[in-house]
Each structure stands twice: as C-alpha cells, then as structure tokens.
Amino acid sequence: MMFNPLNIQLLNRVKAYHSIVIFGHTSPDGDCFSCQSSLKQFIKENFPDKEVYVTGSGFRKALPYFGEMDIVSDDIISNSLGIVVDVSDLERIEDQRVVNCKEIVKFDHHINSDREGFASVNIADISAGSCAEVIGKFILDNGYEISKDVGERLYLGITTDTGRFLYLNKDADSFIVADKILKSGADLKKIYNFLYESDIISARAKGYIGYNFMVKEGVAYIVLNKEVLNKLGIDYNYASTMVNVMSNLKGVESWVSFAENIDGEVRVELRSSHLNVQKVAVKFGGGGHENAAGCKLKDINKYIDVVDCLIEEIKNV
Numbered sequence: 001m002m003f004n005p006l007n008i009q010l011l012n013r014v015k016a017y018h019s020i021v022i023f024g025h026t027s028p029d030g031d032c033f034s035c036q037s038s039l040k041q042f043i044k045e046n047f048p049d050k051e052v053y054v055t056g057s058g059f060r061k062a063l064p065y066f067g068e069m070d071i072v073s074d075d076i077i078s079n080s081l082g083i084v085v086d087v088s089d090l091e092r093i094e095d096q097r098v099v100n101c102k103e104i105v106k107f108d109h110h111i112n113s114d115r116e117g118f119a120s121v122n123i124a125d126i127s128a129g130s131c132a133e134v135i136g137k138f139i140l141d142n143g144y145e146i147s148k149d150v151g152e153r154l155y156l157g158i159t160t161d162t163g164r165f166l167y168l169n170k171d172a173d174s175f176i177v178a179d180k181i182l183k184s185g186a187d188l189k190k191i192y193n194f195l196y197e198s199d200i201i202s203a204r205a206k207g208y209i210g211y212n213f214m215v216k217e218g219v220a221y222i223v224l225n226k227e228v229l230n231k232l233g234i235d236y237n238y239a240s241t242m243v244n245v246m247s248n249l250k251g252v253e254s255w256v257s258f259a260e261n262i263d264g265e266v267r268v269e270l271r272s273s274h275l276n277v278q279k280v281a282v283k284f285g286g287g288g289h290e291n292a293a294g295c296k297l298k299d300i301n302k303y304i305d306v307v308d309c310l311i312e313e314i315k316n317v
C-alpha cells in the first residue's frame with residue numbers, strides 16, 4: 001500500500017476544528033453512506049471531544065444498523081469543517097449548504113475530482129474500487145487501527161462499490177483494507193444479511209425487467225416509465241438499482257436502465273464489463289466510472305439516443 005502524505009494533511013484539518021459535518025452525494029448509495037458513517041465513527045472514537053454530524057438522506061438498508069442521519073442546523077454548518085465523500089463535483093453534493101462551511105476537505109475515487117477547486121485537501125484516488133477504501137487507507141496511513149465499528153461501516157462501501165470484489169482496478173488495496181477490517185472482528189454476515197435481504201416487490205420488479213428488456217446491437221436496455229413503476233410499486237431510484245438484472249449476457253456489451261420519476265425526469269444507469277460507458281454518460285451531462293456510470297434525461301422518449309450512442313461506442317472500439 002502506497003503511503004499518501006495528503007492523508008496526514010487531511011487529518012490535521014480534522015484536528016483543527018471542533019465541529020465537523022460530513023456530506024455525501026445525491027441518491028446516496030452504500031459507499032457514500034459507508035464513508036459518512038465510518039468517518040463519523042472514527043472521529044467519535046479517536047477525538048471524543050469533537051462534534052460530528054452526517055447530513056443527507058443516507059442508505060436506507062443500513063440506517064437501522066449503523067445509525068440514522070443527523071439533523072444539522074445552518075449555524076452548525078457555518079461553524080464547521082465540511083468533509084465531502086464519494087462525489088467529484090459541488091453540484092452533486094446532496095446538502096448544498098456545504099458551501100457555507102468554514103473549510104471543505106474531500107475524499108473521493110472519481111475521475112476529474114474537484115474541478116471547481118472547492119476543497120483545501122482533496123484525496124481523489126481513482127485506482128480505489130470504493131471511496132470507503134480511500135478512507136480505510138486514510139485511517140491506516142495516520143497510524144490508527146480500524147476498530148470493529150469503523151470496520152463494519154467501511155466494509156459496506158467496499159463490498160457494494162466493488163460488487164463483492166468483482167469490479168476492481170489493478171491495485172490490491174481493497175484486499176489490504178478488507179484484511180484489516182476482518183481482523184477487527186467485523187461481523188460481515190450481518191452486512192450481507194441486510195444488503196441481500198430481498199422482498200416480494202423487488203423480486204417481481206426484477207422479473208419484469210428480465211422479461212421485458214430489449215436488445216439492440218449489443219446493448220440491452222429496459223425502459224421503465226412512471227406508469228410501469230407505479231404498477232410495480234417501486235420508485236425510480238430503487239428501479240435504477242436493478243440494472244444488473246441484465247448483466248453478463250452473452251453478446252451484450254452494455255446494459256442500461258431508464259427510470260422515470262413523477263416529474264418526468266429520467267435516471268439512466270449504464271453498465272458494461274469492458275466498454276467505456278462513462279464517455280457516453282458524460283455526453284448526456286452525467287458521469288461516473290468506466291464500467292458504471294449514470295446520467296439524466298428530460299424526456300423518457302429520448303432513451304434511444306443513449307442506446308444509439310452506446311452502439312456507436314461499441315463500433316468505435
């Protein structure tokens with residue numbers, strides 16, 4: 001594991017403030033909440049005099065186990081250090097009051113992180129499979145051990161963002177941090193149980209996607225308009241987590257879901273095993289990673305533009 005001197009710089013910023021608020025991205029996922037919750041736990045354990053808060057909506061499944069989100073007043077925010085996790089741009093931070101913090105620092109693993117330059121220290125490790133891994137390395141680089149409570153929270157992000165160690169870059173750090181987590185006595189079974197517990201509604205929705213997706217020239221896609229989502233009893237964010245129903249199909253290079261919200265805006269999730277889908281997401285104003293990216297459309301009837309753009313990308317490789 002490479003030592004990163006920015007880790008010490010960032011810890012010094014934490015030490016300098018009495019009050020700290022941790023911010024994540026819109027539609028927070030397991031990794032985002034994992035980073036918020038583990039950092040809060042780490043600070044509480046090692047700097048018990050500090051006030052530390054997590055703001056935003058959190059990751060629903062994990063909240064009963066790792067703690068609810070905090071209600072943070074404007075006053076607190078304007079007197080705090082803001083720590084931003086798992087997001088590259090200011091615009092995608094869920095609680096936009098972040099701009100009122102006294103100072104902002106950031107942990108991330110996305111490409112082109114902090115183009116606006118709002119963070120005084122930005123640790124953006126694009127080789128990391130999860131932002132939780134970046135925070136694990138921050139803890140270790142600063143000479144702390146990962147406790148059981150911090151470890152379980154970190155593992156949530158590592159396992160969800162890497163698809164249980166399926167989507168890894170070339171470095172071995174995910175395993176090194178996971179090794180320390182295991183040695184902390186973390187109960188991984190508990191995490192898997194709440195993550196993979198399924199319900200009847202989601203089984204039926206997955207069945208619908210599996211039965212109705214279309215394939216055009218190597219691109220599998222499902223269009224879920226609001227009427228369909230209403231019938232299935234799920235919202236567009238939840239539907240967007242089901243894109244991998246179409247994964248690993250022979251002859252399919254990329255798979256995409258289009259899910260429409262009540263106001264007609266469409267959340268698009270793009271996946272692939274080799275193709276660079278981030279390039280396509282960026283063309284439509286989104287972003288993400290090479291094999292997992294997202295964007296939005298104003299009109300569900302425009303879905304074919306994204307599909308055609310992916311087909312173009314397949315032809316160009």
Ligand SMILES: [Mn+2]
Nearest residue numbers: 031086131161
């Ligand atoms: Mn992430």
